[in-house]
Amino acid sequence: MKPVRRASVLISGTGSNLQALIDAIFEGRLELEILHVISNVADAPGLQRAEQAGIRTSILEHGRFAKRDDFDAALALLMSVGKPDLVILAGFMRIIGEAVLIPFEGRMINLHPALLPKFRGVDTYQRALDAGENIHGASIHFVTAELDGGPVISQVEIPVEQGDDAERLAARLGPREHELVVATVEFLTRHAVECDDGTLIVDGKSLDTPYLLQADGALHAR
């Protein structure tokens, strides 16, 4: 994937990560055009955020499709609008199938609230607490057929504090996730990042360990 100029964003809910991207663009911290925001939930608050920023929106409710494949085919068609360099899944709570994966392979990233490969799937905060983790965090990875299993580009870590419950941990991770999504997309506007058979290639060199978001708000090699 060449350095990214234009992206579309898939959401299902609040859209606070979408808002972080919009804010970074408006404040001149991120050189990116958001072409399209697509939601599979008709009343997702994130749609209003997009409209307020003058971004085209579409709703594609999965419940209206009898077959999963039909939803995926319609989604792939909507995702192609404007030919984005990158599609960002920011709180998109739907597993996507081949009709999307094949045309968008290597051009789709997902934000996941856990330090992958730990805690794929849902309820990550509670599962991290139950496992007695001292550190929790979020990851951004390329989307592949394996749920939350594609190569990880970047991560942010936060300490688990005494007395944390899932809600408190999620509330503390939220703002760091926003920083991570902005820093990672910004990185992708400046670097050529490829996903080659499970390996990440950044500017021609393979990346063995994901970048870590540091206190300066930028991604650094570990």
Ligand code: GRF
């Ligand atoms: C984030 O916590 C993200 O990690 C998860 O869903 C949440 C999305 O939040 N995949 P928002 O819709 O961006 O506010």
